[in-house]
Amino acid sequence: MTASVTEEIEVTAEDHRLARLAALAVSLMWVDAALPSPLPGVKPGLANIVTLLVLRRYGFATAAWVSGLRVVAGSLLFGSFLTPGFMLSVSGASASLLVLWLAQALPEKWFGAVSLSVLAAFFHIGAQLAVVALWWMPSVNLMPSTPVFAAAAWIGGVANGLLAERLLAKEYHAATA
Amino acid sequence: MVARSEVMSGLLYGVRSGDWFTAGLGAVLVLALAWHYWQPGAGERLLVKRGGNVFLETSLARDRDVTVNGPLGVTRIEVRNHRARVISDPGPRQLCVREGWISRSGQAAICLPNQVSVEVVGKAGGYDSLSY
Known part of the structure; x- marks a missing residue:
């Protein structure tokens, strides 16, 4: 992310790649928003598939950039920048990235995209619930609703992980064919 | 795999x-x-009565200690971890103390001599049969 401010911002191939991947993630956010949700706040989180693919393909730093850009650009498109919803996105994405960073230590031989996706999903909803419980509604006991959110995270995490695994393999087959 | x-x-x-x-x-x-x-069937609220009248209605979710003054003396009740029990009672036979922890809807500990009763009630507050 080096840019010279004197003349013109130099755009590297890496920047283009980041922008392309973030745009892909943002478009998946739109798909997410268009899908009917059984519960307010429960979404499949399809954009996280992009984060997983980028993590495995380009490494953690790129994944963090794509995730961050996705949250900011997405919020600008949805008109939610700096709103409470945006705070939830930021906290969820940050917690996901944190656990993904830690989960890199897991041996890839045994732990595939499903593991990463499930971990990320649980941390995502966990951070969001923590923000709501500790910051927004400290007087409301959210705990009885946690099983529902956890179940939604599990389903979304597994589904996204299976999809990401397929896409990674497809990429792998295409590259080696 | x-x-x-x-x-x-x-x-x-x-x-x-x-x-x-x-x-x-x-x-x-x-x-x-x-x-x-x-948890299915778990009681929601605790109903403490003295002399047949409601002395206190409290949530089982909130840990607290309750002391009730009866004709014989003080009955001490504690709420911990969605359960309740009578810790001490001046009654001679200590039946309500020996009842131990109660947590399910409908369970009760009755200290008859001191006219104190402790009953767990469900969400709807089913006042079943509790009379002296």
């Missing part, structure tokens, strides 16, 4: 042993949360 080189087919393509472990752990977490927070 499908090998990476295998033909791309099946829903579980590419899932490895550790993935089963992670997903299993997640499922256990979901079930544990549901079990803990949605």
Whole structure:
């Protein structure tokens, strides 16, 4: 992310790649928003598939950039920048990235995209619930609703992980064919 | 556990042993949360009566100590961890103290000599049969 401010911002191939991947993630956010949700706040989180693919393909730093850009650009498109919803996105994405960073230590031989996706999903909803419980509604006991959110995270995490695994393999087959 | 080189087919393509472990752990977490927070039949509220009149109605979710003054003296009740019990009572036979922890809807500890009763009631507050 080096840019010279004197003349013109130099755009590297890496920047283009980041922008392309973030745009892909943002478009998946739109798909997410268009899908009917059984519960307010429960979404499949399809954009996280992009984060997983980028993590495995380009490494953690790129994944963090794509995730961050996705949250900011997405919020600008949805008109939610700096709103409470945006705070939830930021906290969820940050917690996901944190656990993904830690989960890199897991041996890839045994732990595939499903593991990463499930971990990320649980941390995502966990951070969001923590923000709501500790910051927004400290007087409301959210705990009885946690099983529902956890179940939604599990389903979304597994589904996204299976999809990401397929896409990674497809990429792998295409590259080696 | 499908090998990476295998033909791309099946829903579980590419899932490895550790993935089963992670997903299993997640499922256990979901079930544990549901079990803990949605315990079936667990009482919601505690009804303490003195001399047949409601002395106190409180949530079992909130830990607290209650002291009730009866004709014989003080009956001490404690609420801990969604359960309640009579810690001490001046009655001669200590039946309500020996009742131990009560947590299910309909369970009760009755200290008859001191005219104090402790009853767990459900969400709807089913006043079943409790009379002296």
